[in-house]
Amino acid sequence: MSNKFYRLGCDIGGTFTDFVLLNDRTGEIRTGKCLTTPRDPSDAVEEGIRVLERSTPGFVAEMDELIHGTTLVINSIIERKGARTGLITTKGFRDVLEIGREIRYAPYDIFAEFPRPLVPRRFRIEVDERVRSDGSVLKTLDPEEARRAVQMLLAMGAESIAVCLINSFENPVHELMLEEIIKKEAPAVSVSISYRVLPQIREYERTSTTVTNAYVKPLTEHYLSRLAGRLESIGFKGKLFIMLSSGGVTSVETAAEFPVRIIESGPTAAVIAGQYYGRHFSIPDMFCFDMGGTTAKSCLIQKGVAGVVPTFEVGRVQRFMKGSGLTIQVPVVDLMEIGAGGGSIAKISKMGTLQVGPESSGAVPGPICYGRGGVDPCVTDADLLLGYLDENYFLGGEMRLDKEGAGRGVEEKVVNPLGVSFIQAIWGIHDLINETMAAAAKTHIAEKGGNPKIVTIAAFGGAGPVHAYGLAKKLGAPRLLVPPNAGVGSAMGFFTAPRAFDVLRSHKVSLADASFAEIEDIFRGLEEDAAKILRKEAGDDVIRFERSMDMRFVGQGSEVNVPEASREFAAAVKDNVRRLFDDTYEKLYGRTYPDSEVEFVNFRVRASLPERLLQLPRLDGKGGQTLADAVKGERLAYSPTARQFIPYTVYDRYRLFPTAQFSGPAIIEEKESTLIVGEDAHVTTDEFGFLWIDLQGAR
């Protein structure tokens, strides 16, 4: 083990950057939060670290690792703020990106919308080259033509270039030529070639993934190198990790090369934290709900495990429907993300109704009440006006909110044009965003085979605890769980994330013809590769390897993953391997067909280090002795049941103690977030300071 004993988790959201500092010796946790600085997000990181240093002097030098996640990548895609990207592709295939797979995702909806490609048509340049499906070259790429294509894109002002040629996954020779030319002719321009990003058959999926990588690469590279530099300059000598969408962590170099793999890096942290809590408290069905300034991310965690899927979509344009987003083919934790956050803007729709989100005011200018030049009323403005937030205790009082300004904005932009009352307007904004989230949540939970009426909702994020109660009511969920420091709680996930790497090699061979000695070599090679990456971090820890194989019936279009437990494949017996496949197939599809030939397609190795356990710190007794000690006072806030403003008791979360219980209506304030519960709620504090809220209205 390293002798340094601090670990810092840092999550850069669209609006706020959250910090959690963990002392591995004492289990002590400190938190921080500051506004995200979109122009250079490392500003906020440095700022946050400096603030933490005031309470924990000298920790930076004692920091073993900084694990870091960010929603910058996904936000830049959703908001279309990535680099000006060009695409070089095979002659005749300029429109692959736009034609897509041609399926109508809503067969009975003749007005279904489809997402615009990230690269406009004029930025898609063809080169005259061709590789056959077996990897042989049909038409050689003329380097002069390749150079001209690159020059053309440069002249158009491309900042990043994606290269995706037909059949390149079998033979990347022309992609590599283009890569070299781009690096030579335009060293400042970032390049993504499909062979490195996703060496997998199917041109649309590969192009879409490569283009997305290119679109966010300059921004990610720039940001990560600045961040690393800055951390060094303030004395950080530990290891910097980035969270992957799949739930593991990786090096800065890998993240900068393949930003498409960290798209869901921020939200994943909350899921990893959720998994940990789910296991710790043995909650069979948990709905992890993380609402920040720009988006809300949720994930169903069953028996402490969230699913991982091989492909996902970003920026769905129509009612969160599958098929209405951009396809990205990399492993990702199975979570659902929608444009609903504290910064979601309320406006009047074409049909003359109220619409909230998905547009967000982000961190700058932000909601009106931040007083940073925002003019559009947002969810946070409504929350403030409803009495849920205290203008004098936002971020523990570090940021004063402008209630009057928010009121004027709502009046002007919602009340007047809609002709509704002020209360109708502010409650409408709050309720509508809850409804949007509830609809999406129901779909997600049902798709995973869950039932919203039995889930425990775990609330994270600055806005999560403000809206979790309303969401639970709409879902019929019986219970809420609000971890301490919920406003930054997702960053806790960084500490429990597995240090694991997945590697894969394709090698298509039938079981009958396969040489098991050769396969053993493949597995060993993969294990070596993965171990090389992990060894630096491993210290005395033992690296664990899990082998598996993707197999299928000859001629099938996709594979089943078959775990391979032996550590000596060369000695394996073909019949046994066949039986493993048949068992797996039968479990999935009911029947198997022992007479039909099967083949191997991919060999996989997951290398992992033992989980670094996190001790949940117990409440330290600095809290109050009686409930009265924790009561800050009373505040008028809106009750949807009473349909008017009623007094809510305001509690100081830091003064709550184990077994402290009380009933709603209540407002529980901590520095980074505020929990709102209604009249029918009963709140209990446990020994770790987690709040458990039972909703009596729920059955």
Next chain:
Amino acid sequence: MMACMFDPITLEILWRRLISIVDEADGSVARTAFSSLLRDAHDYTCMFTDPMGRELAQGTFATPGQSGAMALGVKNLIRKFPKEYYKPGDIFITNDPWALAGHLNDVCVMSPIFYKERLVAFTSCVFHHSDIGGRVASDNHDVFEEGLFIPLVKLYDGGVPNPSVLDMIRWNVRTPDEVIGDIRSQIAANHVCAEKICRMLKESNLDNLNDLADQIVTLTERNMREEIEKIPDGVYPAKGIIEQMKGKEDIVIQAKVEIKGSDIIVDLDGSSGQVNWGGNVVFNFTYAYVFMAIKSMFVPDIPNNDGCARPIKLLAPEGSVVNCKFPAAVAARMGVGHFLTEIIYRALSGVLPMSVIAGSGGTPAAMNVFYGKRGDGKPWHSVIIRGGGMGAGAVNDGNYVYIFPANGANTPVEIFESDTPLIVEKRELLIDSGGCGKMKGGLGKREVFRVPDDEYAPIPPVNLGIQAGRYIYPAEGLFEGRPGTRAQFLVNGESENSYGLTQLKPGDAVTIDAPGGGGYGSPFERDPEIIANDVVEGYVSIESARNDYGVAVDPFTGSVNMEETDTLRKHRK
């Protein structure tokens, strides 16, 4: 027994759950199927019904033709036998075009689902199989020429397989491994569906689905009727003319759509009689595309089930092309059947202008079947289905490139090339192919396939069977919108008859142009700034901008010359 009512939240949850169960079964197909038509092009539909055969849910990515026809067909099949006839472990198979989806390639596998030893539901799926034997062409004279006809038989009888059935199929198709593998994939899909339904019943403490089914169907019907009632009563007629291969007469469809309270009666009396080639449509399939039009106009967002169908009544004269009699040839039934949707839209465009779109280039869905032998004598076979530009609506340009009103995905070029010896030289959008209008029709697409003549050359001939349309009559516009471009089929640059079978030799290249969609509203009302962008991105040529839209775009700056545009448009008004 008293029917138990579910509260709205429970109902919603269970309902969504049913749909996600079918979607899971649907998803399993992509993972277990062999032919690229299924695993890539998604030409299949999964659904399940209650024990009475009423459809309760279907896969989200269903193909409307299959699902609409199944909704009727499966109900009839189930009701053929008394309930006691069905045993756990039974699996049925049939491809009877009149019973189900209208041609032999669509094979249905159907299984009863038992829970606590009681019949609770049926799950069924129709897959479009890559081959079913017979002569692959649309000009056969009767269904016997078109391939193997499988009446309703048991594949498994009480869990015991009946290998003769699979053997019979194996020896009648060109690609036996693929077809048998895909039938197994159907069995797997039904298994996934059945297992999840039983689990849901258990978790929800239900003995059966009956009350849930009643409530879903009743609620859906009520919603549908409320929407129909908003339209003034009346009879709204429309006519469709559908071109045919050289030497054959056009087919005429006459439709009278009557709105009467909350009922819709569609009468196709006066349509052409059935023909002596493959364009005939069975009643179920005609119904499917009439249903598609009505569903999409009134309740596009309610999940499909028996309730949506109840307010709709279809009358189609027996012996007509839209209700053909056995043993008519039916292989190319989509060439006529798909047009029913746009004919219904046209009939109702006056009363529901915001709910319809202009004619679509993806009507009918086109299908290219390629097969032959590689250089080493190994047979190969692949199918590409494709659409065209969709028609524009009142406030939206037409999407592209989609099969409409059917549905399906393209076969990736890289998959096609690994399955065949051919080279795809192009798959790109066609400039100026969208019908001009205030809202522009969707663009069509050009694909070029080449037969290699080097060491990769296949043994000639390479056979190409095409089913398509719109070579003569383009997709029409609405409300002064212009038609989209026509389909085109070229062999080595020469226009060819594309109905029937084309034989290619090494070195040949075929060009297949998919038609554009119709425009909506006058092109002279289209926003000039949007046209300028169309020109800059290469969707509309600078000449078309000027001549068809009356917009002058500066070739150097790509911006609109407003003064000239005003003059151009003044003359056109």
